Structures are given as structure tokens and as C-alpha cells.
Amino acid sequence: MAFWKRKDTSSGANGDFDLSARPYAVLKDVSLELGDRLVLENVSLRLCESRVGIVGLNGSGKSSLVRLLNGLRLPTSGEVRIFGAATTAARFELPRHVGFVFQNPDHQAIFPTVEEEIAFGLSQLGAEKIEARTQALAFLEQHHCGHLTQKPFTELSEGQKQLICLLAVLVMDPKLLVLDEPMSSLDGLATRRIFRKLEGLDQKIIMISHDLSLLKEFDRVIWLESGRVRMDGVPEDVLPAYDADINCRAEADYSGEVL
């Protein structure tokens, strides 16, 4: 049984997908409360760009923001539309179109072996069991991971886990990829390999990263601070400003000032 309906449109008011929608993601005056915390406050964004980066200090609301994009969280107020569909109405169809790679691979993987993890996505798309397995093996080979096929997920290194989680999403060919620090545990070679892979993809990509060098070639970078958008623009403007702010805070720490 699939987690989502195997069709490109959902039924119900405001829940219809238009996969060519531009902007592909719209947040209208979105606030999000978690427990007694206001985690996001009046965030409005219209995303059309192919590559969008999100930066911000720990706890600024980045993961919470991207979780709104695939329906893992629903806004407390305001509205989120993805490919034209309101996430409240299309929550259960969203994973078909929005591939989400978690910051922590252990929060994503659900199957004992690598092969099963990859084959699952294919069976969600309608492949029979044997067909899904064959395609999963070929996909793993194609991405230099054939040697991991029968490995238990729990026995992978952290970097290998991140790689498999990314592949498990890519194999489903979603229109939008949302990546929450997908390379934080990868070595330099694996980071470069994955980054090259990402660069070549047709999908729209929204990626959180603390490694600012990865976002230099992106089309747009959004800087979150305390649940609000502090700056939004091209990387050449936003990244140096964010970096300068970090330096300023570090200096203030050193001199005993509080910012």
C-alpha cells in the first residue's frame, strides 16, 4: 500500500497540484508555534528559483521552515502552497512531489537493509517487488554504492547513511528536493560527489547548510534569524552579510558583550 495517492492531483478544495506552477512554493504570512514557542513568525516567501539556500544560526527555525514544505508540519497561521496546492489540503500527497532528506538519517530510514530502503521508494511509485529490487540494485551501482546493497542500515557510517538517504529520495524523482544539511557528515570526496550530483539535477532544490561555500553558486539565499527572515537575496549579498554577523557575534562573545 502506498503512503500517498498515485496520481498527480489531489482532490478537495485548494489541494490540486500544478507541477509547472511558478512560484512553486508560496508562504503567506506563516507563523508556527511548537509547544509554547513561536518558532516562525510572519514569514512570507515566493520561491521560483532552481536553487535556494537557507542559512541561520542554530535554533533560528530553518528545519521548522522546511518541514512546512512537505507537510511534516502545518502552519499555526498563514498558508503554505506547494505547486499550487495548500499543504493543509494536500498533506498526504506532498511526499510524492517533495523529496525530503532529513538532517539525521536515523529519522528517515525505516528498513533494515540499504537495498530495501531504496526499493521502497520504487514500490511506492508502483513497481512490483522484484522489479523494485532490480531497479534499486542498478541505481545503487550507478551511484557507486553497489558494495553497500546488502548492508544493514545500522552498520553504515554516518556519511554512508546520509548518502543512502539522499539516494532513497532521488530514486523517486520528486519535482522538489528539500535537503536539511544533507552533507554534514560526509567527507570531502563524498561531499563533492553528491554536490556534483545535485548540481546536475533538473529538480528544484531547497537546501539548508552551515557550509556557506556550498551555497555560493545558488540562485538565492534566505537568512533566518529567530524565526524571521533577516535577509533574502543573491548569495553574493547574503552570505558575506551573514558571515560578518557571525564574526561580529564571536567578537562580542570574546569581549564579553552580548548581541
Ligand SMILES: Nc1ncnc2c1ncn2[C@@H]1O[C@H](COP(=O)(O)OP(=O)(O)OP(=O)(O)O)[C@@H](O)[C@H]1O
Ligand atoms: N517539537 C518542538 N517543540 C518545541 N520547540 C521546538 C520543537 N522543535 C523545535 N523547537 C524549537 O524551535 C526553534 C527552531 O528549531 P529548528 O530545529 O527549526 O532550528 P534550526 O535553525 O533548524 O536549528 P539547527 O541549525 O540547530 O538545526 C528552536 O528554538 C527549537 O528549540
